[in-house]
Amino acid sequence: MLPHRNCPRMDVVAVGVGGAGGRIVDELHRDDAGRSVSYLAASRVFDTDTSSLGALDRVPSDARHPFGTLEFDGSGADSDADAARDAAADQATELRRELDEVITTSVTGILLVAGLGGGTGPGATPVLAEELTRVYDRPVHCVSVLPTGDDETACENAARGVEALDSVVDCQIAFDNDAWIGEDDSLEDRLPALNRELADRLGSLLVAGEVEAASPVGESVLDETDVAATLDAGGLATIGHASAPVSKFRDVEDSLVGRLKGSLLEDASDMERREAVTSTLQWAVRGQLTLDCDPAESTSALVLFSGPPDWLHRGAVADGRDWVAELSTNAELRSGDAPVPGGDSISVLVVFAGIERAPRIEDLQWYGG
Ligand SMILES: Nc1nc2c(ncn2[C@@H]2O[C@H](COP(=O)(O)OP(=O)(O)OP(=O)(O)O)[C@@H](O)[C@H]2O)c(=O)[nH]1
Numbered sequence: 001m002l003p004h005r006n007c008p009r010m011d012v013v014a015v016g017v018g019g020a021g022g023r024i025v026d027e028l029h030r031d032d033a034g035r036s037v038s039y040l041a042a043s044r045v046f047d048t049d050t051s052s053l054g055a056l057d058r059v060p061s062d063a064r065h066p067f068g069t070l071e072f073d074g075s076g077a078d079s080d081a082d083a084a085r086d087a088a089a090d091q092a093t094e095l096r097r098e099l100d101e102v103i104t105t106s107v108t109g110i111l112l113v114a115g116l117g118g119g120t121g122p123g124a125t126p127v128l129a130e131e132l133t134r135v136y137d138r139p140v141h142c143v144s145v146l147p148t149g150d151d152e153t154a155c156e157n158a159a160r161g162v163e164a165l166d167s168v169v170d171c172q173i174a175f176d177n178d179a180w181i182g183e184d185d186s187l188e189d190r191l192p193a194l195n196r197e198l199a200d201r202l203g204s205l206l207v208a209g210e211v212e213a214a215s216p217v218g219e220s221v222l223d224e225t226d227v228a229a230t231l232d233a234g235g236l237a238t239i240g241h242a243s244a245p246v247s248k249f250r251d252v253e254d255s256l257v258g259r260l261k262g263s264l265l266e267d268a269s270d271m272e273r274r275e276a277v278t279s280t281l282q283w284a285v286r287g288q289l290t291l292d293c294d295p296a297e298s299t300s301a302l303v304l305f306s307g308p309p310d311w312l313h314r315g316a317v318a319d320g321r322d323w324v325a326e327l328s329t330n331a332e333l334r335s336g337d338a339p340v341p342g343g344d345s346i347s348v349l350v351v352f353a354g355i356e357r358a359p360r361i362e363d364l365q366w367y368g369g
């Protein structure tokens with residue numbers, strides 16, 4: 001299901017469900033406010049826990065809605081996903097009505113966001129997704145956050161949540177906390193940084209290809225229809241991202257005079273520019289995807305290179321595209337470049353979508369029995 005083609009850009013309504021969902025939507029507001037192009041039309045957060053709603057920072061207070069108050073007394077579902085599902089089902093129409101006024105004709109899609117290891121997220125999100133797909137002719141995607149470790153209840157909730165969402169949403173963009181948290185890290189301490197990283201990647205994807213009006217146009221331009229078509233593959237999607245300052249790739253004398261000479265008088269060599277694009281791309285794919293998976297499992301993929309125009313070497317961008325095409329041999333690949341005049345770093349964003357199998361999903365099914 002593609003968004004309306006005459007929409008100039010992605011304009012999504014983000015809907016957080018449960019504690020993690022609300023906090024990540026909060027970060028999306030922060031990310032959106034820091035960009036030159038906005039992708040966030042509005043947001044809503046639904047939770048059974050009133051104190052989690054109260055602790056949000058950026059989500060406007062009239063966009064925060066408690067539900068299941070009778071069942072949970074405002075203190076959360078305590079990992080009881082079945083009870084959260086029943087409460088959401090009883091109030092499905094009411095919850096959806098909270099969205100009616102913000103899902104205007106210019107909105108290109110609905111982005112649900114939930115942690116699937118607790119109760120509210122995996123219980124209520126599939127119910128809401130079903131209600132939304134029934135009423136609106138708009139793509140519904142879900143950012144599905146997977147829990148850390150091997151806690152049986154969390155794994156079972158997540159495995160069931162992923163499965164329930166799979167049959168209703170257009171695509172799940174997965175974020176695996178387990179891959180992002182070291183054994184010695186405390187989850188609490190790491191969450192703010194993880195939420196920022198996730199919001200940054202989602203934001204980069206949602207504005208993919210958008211450049212300021214005065215910027216030169218890339219050799220090959222990506223737009224919102226490419227992003228929508230990539231996610232339209234369904235199943236699971238994973239996002240990789242890397243950014244490096246171009247100075248890292250300048251092979252100039254390491255002295256003040258050398259640096260000035262190198263940066264002011266000489267253009268970067270072809271080799272330096274190829275190296276910059278290639279290594280940033282490899283880092284984006286091999287560094288840390290939001291969900292670890294084999295790109296060969298994907299049926300659609302997207303790669304976007306951005307950076308100062310003279311660094312987006314045509315040959316290097318073409319080589320990079322070929323490299324991604326080889327990794328994701330079964331995928332329809334969309335690629336583009338977005339020149340950023342005056343920019344001082346190269347960034348690469350990759351998405352693999354249409355994935356049906358990933359090691360972490362199998363783990364969750366195993367631990368969750
Ligand atoms: N990335 C990220 N993960 C989180 C965050 N908070 C919680 N999680 C993870 O998400 C899972 C679900 O947590 P919550 O979202 O708080 O649970 P909930 O949906 O509110 O469910 P209940 O509290 O049981 O009603 C946890 O097991 C954590 O793994 C967060 O802010 N960011």
Ligand SMILES: [Mg+2]
Nearest residue numbers: 018019049076
């Ligand atoms: Mg909660």
